[in-house]
Amino acid sequence: MKWVGLGGLLVAVGVAALLAARRHTPGSTGPPDVLLITVDTLRADHVGAYGDAQAVTPVIDGLAARGARFAQVIAPAPLTLPSHASIFTATTPSTHGVRDNAGFVLGPPMPTLAERFRAAGYSTAAFVSGFPLHRRFGLARGFDQYDDRLTRGGDRARPAAVERRADETIAAVETWLGRPAPGPRRPMFLWVHLFDPHAPYEAPEPYRTRFGERPYDGEVAFVDAQIGALLQRVTQARPDRASVVAVTSDHGEGLGEHGEPTHGLFVYDSTIRVPLVIAGPGVPAGRVIRSMVRLIDVGPTLLDLTGVPAFAGAEGVSLRAVLAQDRAVAGPPAHVESLFGWLCCGWAPLHAWREENWMFIDAPRAELYDTASDPAEVRNLAQDREADASRLRRSLDAAIGHDPVSARGQSSPEERDRLRSLGYVTGGGLSRPSRRDPKEVADLSVRIGQAIEIEDADPAKAAEMLEEVVRADPGNPLARRHLGIALIRQARAAEASRVLNALVADGDNSFETLALVADAAIERGDLRDARWRLETLHARDAADSGVALKLGILLVRAGEFDRAVALFRAIVDREPANVDALVDLAGALLSSGRAADAAAYFQQAIDRGAAGPLAWNGLASAKLRLGDRSGAADAMRRSLRIQPDQPEIGAALRDLRMP
Numbered sequence: 001m002k003w004v005g006l007g008g009l010l011v012a013v014g015v016a017a018l019l020a021a022r023r024h025t026p027g028s029t030g031p032p033d034v035l036l037i038t039v040d041t042l043r044a045d046h047v048g049a050y051g052d053a054q055a056v057t058p059v060i061d062g063l064a065a066r067g068a069r070f071a072q073v074i075a076p077a078p079l080t081l082p083s084h085a086s087i088f089t090a091t092t093p094s095t096h097g098v099r100d101n102a103g104f105v106l107g108p109p110m111p112t113l114a115e116r117f118r119a120a121g122y123s124t125a126a127f128v129s130g131f132p133l134h135r136r137f138g139l140a141r142g143f144d145q146y147d148d149r150l151t152r153g154g155d156r157a158r159p160a161a162v163e164r165r166a167d168e169t170i171a172a173v174e175t176w177l178g179r180p181a182p183g184p185r186r187p188m189f190l191w192v193h194l195f196d197p198h199a200p201y202e203a204p205e206p207y208r209t210r211f212g213e214r215p216y217d218g219e220v221a222f223v224d225a226q227i228g229a230l231l232q233r234v235t236q237a238r239p240d241r242a243s244v245v246a247v248t249s250d251h252g253e254g255l256g257e258h259g260e261p262t263h264g265l266f267v268y269d270s271t272i273r274v275p276l277v278i279a280g281p282g283v284p285a286g287r288v289i290r291s292m293v294r295l296i297d298v299g300p301t302l303l304d305l306t307g308v309p310a311f312a313g314a315e316g317v318s319l320r321a322v323l324a325q326d327r328a329v330a331g332p333p334a335h336v337e338s339l340f341g342w343l344c345c346g347w348a349p350l351h352a353w354r355e356e357n358w359m360f361i362d363a364p365r366a367e368l369y370d371t372a373s374d375p376a377e378v379r380n381l382a383q384d385r386e387a388d389a390s391r392l393r394r395s396l397d398a399a400i401g402h403d404p405v406s407a408r409g410q411s412s413p414e415e416r417d418r419l420r421s422l423g424y425v426t427g428g429g430l431s432r433p434s435r436r437d438p439k440e441v442a443d444l445s446v447r448i449g450q451a452i453e454i455e456d457a458d459p460a461k462a463a464e465m466l467e468e469v470v471r472a473d474p475g476n477p478l479a480r481r482h483l484g485i486a487l488i489r490q491a492r493a494a495e496a497s498r499v500l501n502a503l504v505a506d507g508d509n510s511f512e513t514l515a516l517v518a519d520a521a522i523e524r525g526d527l528r529d530a531r532w533r534l535e536t537l538h539a540r541d542a543a544d545s546g547v548a549l550k551l552g553i554l555l556v557r558a559g560e561f562d563r564a565v566a567l568f569r570a571i572v573d574r575e576p577a578n579v580d581a582l583v584d585l586a587g588a589l590l591s592s593g594r595a596a597d598a599a600a601y602f603q604q605a606i607d608r609g610a611a612g613p614l615a616w617n618g619l620a621s622a623k624l625r626l627g628d629r630s631g632a633a634d635a636m637r638r639s640l641r642i643q644p645d646q647p648e649i650g651a652a653l654r655d656l657r658m659p
Contacts, residue, residue: 012023031187032242032281034117034302038087039223040080040130041248041263043198044073044275046220054214056221057424059228060247060277065278068287068323069544073591074354075251075295078271079262080132081139083250084193088139090299097140099339105140111311113299114142116190122307125188127178130161131197132557134480141292147172154188154555165204165567166226167196177237187241187306192230193462196223197253199262216255244280244305248298251470257376259442261449264340265351266376266438268359272336281305282320292356294334302456322607330356335399338438344478345448346433347441353396364437370393434475441652444469455482459489475509484516493523511537527554545578552584560590572601579610586618595625597625610620613639617649633658 003396015105048055050071051062075091076086085098087108098104106112108210114124116438125145132269133139140146143214151164156230173192196203201215203222211218227247234243253270254260274295279285282305296316304312304318316330333523336353341347357372368382369387382389430599438445443554448471455462463486469479480503487496497520503513514537548567555564571578586601598621616639623632636653640646 004179011102017644032244032306033188033190033234033238034122034306034348035231035243035245036113036189036191036298036302037218037227037245037247038084038191038193038231039197039227039249040193040195041199041251041253042220042223042272042275043252043255044249046217046545047275048276050280050501055217057224059224059231060275061587063245063247063279064277065624066279066285067283068289069279070293070319071275071293072290072356073248073274073276073295074292074336075249075274077273078251078267078336079338079340080130080198080250083431083620084133084139085110086296087248087250087298088114090296090311090314092315094335094336095340099337101132102543103343105136106141108138108141111155111313112139112142113302113311113570114189114191116299116303116308117306118142120145120306122189122233123181126189126191126193127173127176128191128193128195129164129166129170130193133193145176147176156283163195166196166223167204167229167381169194170226170230172284174237176235177233185615188238190234194223194226199253216253220635227422230532233275242304243283244278244283244316246276246298246302247280248276248295248296250273258439259446261446265337265338265442265445267336269371269375272352272570278305283323287323288289289319291331292334292354293319293322293323293331297331297575304458332439333395334400335396336579341441341445342433345441345445345476346402346435347438350433350438351400353392353394355392355395355401358388358392360389360396362396363439364438376452385415432475434473436473437572441473441638443490444473444476445597448476448482451479451486452482455486455489459486461489462486477506477510477513478501481513481516483509484513484520488516488520491523492518496520497524506582511541511544511645517548518547522550522554527557531558542570543574545575545581549584552588556584556588556591561588564588565592577608579605579608579615582608583610583615583618586615590622590625595622597624599626609646611642613643613646620649620652629656630658632656 005485017180044050046055047060048057049061049069050443059174075083077083079101080106081101085096085106086092088095089112091110093099096106096110098106114126118124120599124143126140126143127147131150135146135148137203150162151168169192181287197216201219202216203209203211203218207222208216211221231245251263253263254270255268257270258266258268258272276298277294278301294316297319298319300310300314300316301320304320307626312319322331324465336352336354338350342349346483348364350361350363352359359368359377360368366382366389367380368385369377369379370381371377447465451462463483466479466486466522468474470483473479480499484496484500487499494646497517500513502516514533518530518533518537521533531551531554534554536549537547548571552564552567555567565585568581568588570587573583575581582601584607586598586605589601590598599619602615602619602622606619615636620632620635620639623635633653633656636649639649643659
């Protein structure tokens with residue numbers, strides 16, 4: 001397409017997409033397709049149809065014009081995984097049990113939206129764009145195709161792939177749509193998740209330049225254009241099918257309101273009010289629903305609009321009857337929670353109760369807001385309107401019942417690293433949590449995040465920042481744990497051990513913290529203590545690869561080669577692409593005199609993408625023991641190309657006197 005300026009390009013894409021979508025007429029054959037689009041971290045008030053005059057969202061606005069826009073939609077939690085679990089189960093987090101992005105998995109007892117559609121004869125496919133929705137967290141059930149191949153990351157800031165850009169996700173959808181379907185053509189339930197508005201805000205050009213002062217809005221504009229491309233591609237691939245299209249979000253973004261730059265800590269409208277637009281058969285054009293609805297109502301509504309039987313045990317309700325009315329009708333209240341501050345830092349958990357224009361937040365200092373007259377939620381009326389606050393508190397207490405905060409499950413080191421690179425962090429439980437009001441420690445939350453962000457690049461500065469946080473909030477497990485990490489990174493292992501052991505003494509028995517205690521022992525050279533701790537952790541969870549790798553290395557140093565080989569081989573069997581495990585297995589085999597097996601595994605590690613010189617040097621050693629001087633020399637040359645400053649390897653290559 002010839003460049004016509006950003007505005008012209010977006011309008012062209014938007015109009016084309018909407019014209020294509022209009023070709024999905026009620027006269028199309030068979031049950032309608034269902035296209036569910038969730039845009040991560042999208043605030044309702046940053047969409048044009050919701051009143052933002054600066055927004056460049058012609059596709060979503062156009063869908064709202066030809067369908068229905070829900071003015072007040074409340075998410076159950078300001079976090080990606082819990083909120084999506086609620087969309088797909090039509091239940092709140094206290095029911096489905098997923099309370100945070102880390103350490104929780106949606107269990108099989110909960111029926112899902114995809115399972116309902118598949119049971120009704122639909123083909124089902126999902127394309128997700130962020131690591132919090134990886135299949136390992138339980139949302140893949142019911143999908144014939146679950147594409148969670150992530151492409152962005154792999155750099156110093158993000159050590160592994162943690163997301164993919166919207167255009168890459170749409171391209172993957174297009175490829176899938178182009179494949180011939182086996183058997184009779186069936187209706188389709190397609191879920192597409194687009195991650196881009198999530199921090200860090202890195203929209204591609206021309207959006208990056210055009211929205212230089214508003215990078216979040218640049219990502220929103222980019223995603224809107226990609227939704228337009230998606231609608232076109234679906235229409236082109238399935239012109240004989242009508243489509244029900246729903247666009248919504250899992251949560252919003254703080255953008256500095258209430259002292260919150262991103263999301264997770266608070267439950268104000270900035271992070272729990274989301275857009276919802278539905279268009280297609282059975283949806284009146286141009287309808288605006290003023291009544292408050294909930295994100296847990298989306299699934300039942302899509303089922304109802306397509307004639308698929310409803311969930312058993314759903315808390316959400318179908319909005320089809322609401323769509324048919326042209327007047328506001330009070331809907332069910334919404335239960336909202338954030339356990340992020342509790343699970344990471346021992347601060348008070350937040351539960352909230354929303355009834356139309358009233359928002360009650362149960363915190364150590366209770367909050368009550370009239371969101372109609374005070375949409376920014378800055379005037380706390382809890383003391384002025386005690387009767388209303390008490391009524392809403394009773395309703396909240398009745399809904400929650402006895403809901404002990406679920407213990408966090410264990411996350412793998414890889415999961416923790418990938419979530420941390422997206423700004424999601426985890427702490428450990430304490431025997432005496434502070435239960436401080438999150439409102440009072442919002443600044444500490446920001447400082448912890450800033451310190452964690454730089455702990456690899458500047459551990460000294462990170463440690464300084466975290467020490468200040470610990471002075472202000474002495475019991476904070478997250479700050480203390482990452483202070484230990486920053487000290488280890490500075491080779492201050494004795495200090496790190498004191499910090500981490502004190503944390504354990506205060507009740508943090510989490511796997512992550514105990515593993516760091518072992519790391520500190522390794523760094524200070526106390527291998528006996530480190531081995532004891534790693535043995536204990538390995539007995540607690542033999543599937544944790546990070547612990548098994550470190551224990552295996554200590555076993556090699558102790559000459560216990562057979563057990564080390566068994567440990568490394570178990571990891572490789574579980575994780576064939578784990579390059580570290582392949583290299584360590586090869587090294588253990590080489591140390592035990594099995595050079596041929598070692599060479600095979602070093603080569604496998606290289607083929608799998610081992611980037612440093614270690615695998616090439618190991619392969620060279622194995623080749624030498626096998627008498628393959630030429631192969632050894634070639635491996636040494638490859639190693640020196642990667643890292644020229646290796647005098648021992650250079651000398652060994654010269655000694656071989658190979659041409």
